[in-house]
Structures are given as structure tokens and as C-alpha cells.
Amino acid sequence: MAGGDTEPRTEPFSEPQRLEKLRELVSLGIDPFGHRFTGITHHAEEIAAHCDDLAGQAVRIAGRVRAVRLHGGSCFLDLHDESGRIQVYVRKDAVGDASFRLLDLLDLGDFLGVDGTVFRTRRGEPSVDATSFVPLAKALRPPPEKYHGLQETELRYRYRYLDLMANPEVRRIFRQRTAIVQAFRRTLDARGFLEVETPVLHHQATGAAARPFETHHNALDLDLSLRIALELHLKRLLVGGFERVYEIGRVFRNEGISTRHNPEYTLMECYQAYGDREDMMDLTEALVRESALAALGQTRFTYRGEEFDVGEPWRRVTFAQAIRDHGGPDIDKLRAEEDWRGVAREAGVDSAQPITKLMDDLFEHYAQPHLRQPTFLLDHPAAMSPLARAAADPRYALRFEPMIAGMEIGNAYTEQNSPLAQREAFEQQANERQRGDAEAHPLDEDFLFALEHGMPPTGGLGIGIDRICMLLLDAPNLREVILFPLQRPRA
RNA sequence: GCGCGCGUAGCUCAGCUGGUAGAGCAGCUGACUCUUAAUCAGCGGGUCGUAGGUUCGAGCCCUACCGCGCGCACCA
Structure with missing residues (x-):
């Protein structure tokens, strides 16, 4: 993936005229890719919002030209910066x-620095009456269509940059x-959690049930996996x-892509000594509430037409x-594995699969879609x-597991801190693995060695950041809240 | 991985029952000193995703492949 997923396409330019204009700028002694532009006084949004207060005031602004309306001896430009759009009025008399002839060398997409004074046009549009302007960077390709984006x-x-350029609501999402x-960090910091960073390259990917990405360290001639969870290092x-520690970091799972899954995603995990899952429920409520307030200013939100x-x-x-609540069997009555396989058969759930998967399937079959x-x-x-x-x-x-709209958004435990019980559980998992459950947790001897030195009773929590974003921001698709979702290289 | 759908100009999209490719924006030329999806007059722009096939003739029908989306599967 290094260097992006597409071949650089330098030839032929779709707009050979733009290259010609670039050469003309050079011949005029103007660097088409500009230089430092200091002393910017305002963003577009501030001028638009406070136009009348600022009227007559000198401002310096910079941004990308998204529209040009030339009127012979005068010209209106739409200049876009990160905050939004502002109109610039350029008169031959003034500049x-x-x-003024430099405007002929200007293309949509170019960056421009402008000095001028704030005024409102006859039609009421907040504008900057340019006293001078300077080309700051040439665009050799046109921006997306101005109306449809x-x-x-x-x-x-x-090409997410084009999406961001064209679609303001996408900038808002991110x-x-x-x-x-930030709300996650603020909430955790306020409660005395220490933010840490743990390795991404693992000898053995553990802490969750998932297939890892495999890689290799050349100098050490060592096979490594990308992490699938943060859990075991944080517990160490x-x-x-x-x-109290937490990490917000990327994990990698070598599995399918869907509206709710991306091979790399951002996970927050935190651990609180002397706590248990009760503390983690309080914390989950706080984290999600603060996230909603930070993103939306309120705790109510709509996801796909449903109110939460x-x-x-x-x-x-x-x-x-x-x-039970949703018409399923009473699993409290089940003792042996065979009992589980029996109710799975009745439910029409695959009864031959690994037992943990079967249990999960039963839940998904009867209950999960109803937990709104x-x-x-x-x-x-x-x-x-x-x-x-x-x-x-x-x-x-x-x-x-915290659930919203039928979707798991995290996972939490009163953590196993007995090295003896942990070893037993790992061995049980190894068993499952031998019986064909490829995603059973592998036994992590190094982690057990750590646990044997004593870990306090602990509550631990993981929350999928992307999932929370998807819900709060009403995204139909996880990729809408990931800047650069994985794509195959273009043919 | 399987199923369904999509792929036409830089972008947004038309393209009928198979008859030889269109619009708007963007671009180029010209006019215009308060426009704002500026306007007016003119001009250029396409391996119709790729490769085969059927046909007198394919953007359209068939097959395979590539990419994307959705659903399923796997997972959070």
C-alpha cells in the first residue's frame, strides 16, 4: 500500500492548457507553486458570518478557486478554504x-492569496473587494463538477481528497x-486513565477471535502478525x-469487507484496576453520551430513520x-455441548460448526436484530x-457487549486475572482450534508469564470507534466514516 | 468466497426494439466593471471498464475478466 493504491498518472494531462498557463506564469517570474503566505486574517466563514461588522476592514485570505465569473473589466471568484466559501471581487481598476491579466492564467482548482476589504454586494453577498492577489499553487487537473460534486x-x-473538496458534508463528517x-480522550483523561501506545507488530495476534495479517521482519528473519486487539499488552x-490505561489505535483483521467491517479499524480499549464490568458499563454510558454531545450537541440521534x-x-x-425474550430456547437449561447442538438444529442454525460460533449464531438468530x-x-x-x-x-x-441498533459496538469484561484460570481457558481454546475453529484464541505463554506476577482485579472495555461514528453520524456504511477505506488497486 | 446490480467525455447523467455517440457543467475563442449553477455567440472533446463472441451492423445481445456498490458468508 505504500505510495497509494494507484499508479501515478502523469501523462497525458486531461488539461494541456493548464500546463501552458503554468509555463506562462513561470515566464512572468511567478512561481506557479508559490511560497509562504503569511498574515492570513480570516477564514471565509468568519467573513460571511460577520460581513457587516467587518465591512470596510482590510483582510487577507487564501483558498482554492472554485468558480470564476468574468465580466470584462471585473471578475467574481468563489474562494474556498477549510471553513467554507467567500466571494472575491476583482476589479481591473483596483488591482x-x-x-488583472493574471486572471487569464487562473484555473478552477488553483490556490490564491487575496488582500482586500470586506463589503456586501448589491445582491447582499458577503464579499472581499480585492486590492491585490497572488497565485499560490496551480492545479493541473480540474476540481469535481461544481454543482453535482x-x-x-x-x-x-x-480519491477522497476530491470528495472532501466537492462535498462539504463529507468534511463535516470527518x-x-x-x-x-476527542470526547473519548477527554472523558478517559478526566477519569485518570493514562493514554499509552503498545506494539502493532505482534509475535502472535491474540486478544480477540479473528484472523490476523501476517508479515515478516527481514533483519530478525521473524514472522510477525499485525495486532487484532490491544488487550493483552494493556493488561501487562x-x-x-x-x-488506569487506555489506547486508541488501529487493529487489523484479515476478514471480509462489508458495510460494517473494514480490514483496519480504530479500537479504544481501557483497563481499570480494582474495577469490574460494572465500572465499564458506567464508563461506556459516559463515553457514548460525551461523544454524542461532542459531535451533535445532544444525546438524541437518528440512525437510518430510527430514533435513539x-x-x-x-x-x-x-x-x-x-x-428467551425473542422466542428462543432456554439456554439456562443446557448443560452439555450436545444440548447446544440440539437447539441449534431446531433453530435451523448450523449445528456442526465450532461451539462458540454456534452460540453466537443462536444469539444472532433470535435476539440480536431486536436489540435496538x-x-x-x-x-x-x-x-x-x-x-x-x-x-x-x-x-x-x-x-x-454494548449494543445499539442491533449492532455490537464493543466488548467488556471483568478481566480474568487468575493465571491458572486463564491458562485453562486458553487450553480450552486450543482444543477448539484443534477441532477446526480457526479463530479460537491461541495460547499466549508470554501473557500468562506476566499474569503469574499478579494483576489486580480489573474491569476492561473495548469500543469500536468507527461503529460509534457510523451510528452517531447516521452513516449508511462504515466506509463513510473512514477517510481512506481499503480498495483494490485500479486496473 | 457466492448472488444481484452498476461501469458512456475531466465531473453529473441521457442514449428507445441492435442501425454507426448526446446534454449540462468543466475546457478553448470572443463580448460584458455587482455576478453568484452569471449571461450571450461560437469551437473542440469518447478505445462506451477490458478481451473475446453473435450479427450485414453492438454502447445495447452472449461469455470471461477487471473495478465498484448492495446482500449473504466471516467478524467488531
Whole structure:
């Protein structure tokens, strides 16, 4: 992926005229790619919003030219900067003949620096009456169409810069995403969590049930995997004596792509010593509430036409209860694996697959689509939760998954801190792996070595940042909240 | 991976029952000193995703491949 996913296309330029104009600029002694432009006083949005207060005031602005309306001896330009659009009025009388002729060398997409005074046109449009302007950077290709923008999904993702250039709502989405991430940091920092960074290159990808990407270190001649979770390194830090840690980082899962999945995605994981999953439920409510407030200014939001509110305490329901509630079997009555396979057959769920997958399928079959409002799904079967402590009934784990709109947005445990129980759970997973469950957790001897030095009782939580963004920002598709989603190289 | 759909000018899109490629924006030339999807007059622009096939003739029908989207599968 280094260097982007497309071949550079330098030839032929779609606009040979632009190259010609570039040469003319050079012949006039103007650097077509400009230089430092200091002393910018305002953004477009400020001028538009405070036009009357600023009227008559000298301003210096810079941005990209998105429209040119030439009227012989005068010209209107639409200049776009990060904040929005402002109109620039250039009169030959004001800037002089030589400067005015530079407009002939200007193309849509070029960057321009402008000095001028704020005024409102007769039609009421906030504008800057230019006293001078300077070309700052030439664009050799045209920007997307000014009215319809860039519509084709493939082009929007592949050339996200064009999408950002053309579609202001896309810029808004990614500002809101940043606001959400900042809300996570602010909330965690305020509660005394220490932000840390742990390795992306792992000897063994553990901490979740997923297939990893494999890579290789040449100098050490060492096979490595990209991480699939942050969990086991963060827990090592609790062994080391940090009491509250978190990381917001990219994880990589070598699996299919869908509206809800991207091979790399951003995960927040945090761990709180002397806590348990109860603390993590409080924290989840706070993180999601603060995210909504940061991005939307309120706790209510609409996702795909459905109303949600993350301002209230979330509903709680156990894994078993959720299945019962929606017409499924009473799994509390199940003892042996064969019992599970029996109810799976009745439900029409694949009964021959690995047992953890089967359990998950039963839940998805009966309950998951019905868990709409913010809900903590509690007490998953212990077999599918090898990193969590067992509940009073050892068939279940002290675990929860926060769910909104039928979608899992995270995962949390009262963490397993007994090295003995952890080893047992890993061995059980190894068993499952031998029986054909390719995604069972591998045994991590190095992590067990750490646990054997003692880890305090701990509550741990992971939340998928992209999923939260998708929900809060009403994105139909995870890729809408990822700047550069993975795409195949173009033919 | 499987199924369905899409791919026409730089962008947004038309293109009928198979008859030899269109519009708007963008570009170029000219006019215009308060326009704003500026306007007016004129001009240029296409391996119709790629490669085969059927046909007198294919943007259109068939096959394969490439890319994208959606659904399923896998996962969060």
C-alpha cells in the first residue's frame, strides 16, 4: 500500500492548457507553486458570518478557486478554504491591468492569496473587494463538477481528497469523527486513565477471535502478525503497576469487507484496576453520551430513520434472557455441548460448526436484530469469553457487549486475572482450534508469564470507534466514516 | 468466497426494439466593471471498464475478466 493504491498518472494531462498557463506564469517570474503566505486574517466563514461588522476592514485570505465569473473589466471568484466559501471581487481598476491579466492564467482548482476589504454586494453577498492577489499553487487537473460534486462511490473513496473538496458534508463528517475521538480522550483523561501506545507488530495476534495479517521482519528473519486487539499488552501494563490505561489505535483483521467491517479499524480499549464490568458499563454510558454531545450537541440521534437516545442509563439483558425474550430456547437449561447442538438444529442454525460460533449464531438468530435501543448484553457463555472471569454460574462470563441498533459496538469484561484460570481457558481454546475453529484464541505463554506476577482485579472495555461514528453520524456504511477505506488497486 | 446490480467525455447523467455517440457543467475563442449553477455567440472533446463472441451492423445481445456498490458468508 505504500505510495497509494494507484499508479501515478502523469501523462497525458486531461488539461494541456493548464500546463501552458503554468509555463506562462513561470515566464512572468511567478512561481506557479508559490511560497509562504503569511498574515492570513480570516477564514471565509468568519467573513460571511460577520460581513457587516467587518465591512470596510482590510483582510487577507487564501483558498482554492472554485468558480470564476468574468465580466470584462471585473471578475467574481468563489474562494474556498477549510471553513467554507467567500466571494472575491476583482476589479481591473483596483488591482491594475497587469494583475488583472493574471486572471487569464487562473484555473478552477488553483490556490490564491487575496488582500482586500470586506463589503456586501448589491445582491447582499458577503464579499472581499480585492486590492491585490497572488497565485499560490496551480492545479493541473480540474476540481469535481461544481454543482453535482463527486457522486460515484468508488471515486469518492478512492480519491477522497476530491470528495472532501466537492462535498462539504463529507468534511463535516470527518470533523465530527475527530470530535468523537476527542470526547473519548477527554472523558478517559478526566477519569485518570493514562493514554499509552503498545506494539502493532505482534509475535502472535491474540486478544480477540479473528484472523490476523501476517508479515515478516527481514533483519530478525521473524514472522510477525499485525495486532487484532490491544488487550493483552494493556493488561501487562496493569501487572506493571499502572492502574488506569487506555489506547486508541488501529487493529487489523484479515476478514471480509462489508458495510460494517473494514480490514483496519480504530479500537479504544481501557483497563481499570480494582474495577469490574460494572465500572465499564458506567464508563461506556459516559463515553457514548460525551461523544454524542461532542459531535451533535445532544444525546438524541437518528440512525437510518430510527430514533435513539444515549442520555439515559442503558437497558441490561442477559445473553440467555435475550434469546428467551425473542422466542428462543432456554439456554439456562443446557448443560452439555450436545444440548447446544440440539437447539441449534431446531433453530435451523448450523449445528456442526465450532461451539462458540454456534452460540453466537443462536444469539444472532433470535435476539440480536431486536436489540435496538442502547443495551448492555450481559453474561455471555464462558466458552466464547476466554479472557473474562466466570460468573457465579461458571457456564457464563462476567462480560457485556454494548449494543445499539442491533449492532455490537464493543466488548467488556471483568478481566480474568487468575493465571491458572486463564491458562485453562486458553487450553480450552486450543482444543477448539484443534477441532477446526480457526479463530479460537491461541495460547499466549508470554501473557500468562506476566499474569503469574499478579494483576489486580480489573474491569476492561473495548469500543469500536468507527461503529460509534457510523451510528452517531447516521452513516449508511462504515466506509463513510473512514477517510481512506481499503480498495483494490485500479486496473 | 457466492448472488444481484452498476461501469458512456475531466465531473453529473441521457442514449428507445441492435442501425454507426448526446446534454449540462468543466475546457478553448470572443463580448460584458455587482455576478453568484452569471449571461450571450461560437469551437473542440469518447478505445462506451477490458478481451473475446453473435450479427450485414453492438454502447445495447452472449461469455470471461477487471473495478465498484448492495446482500449473504466471516467478524467488531
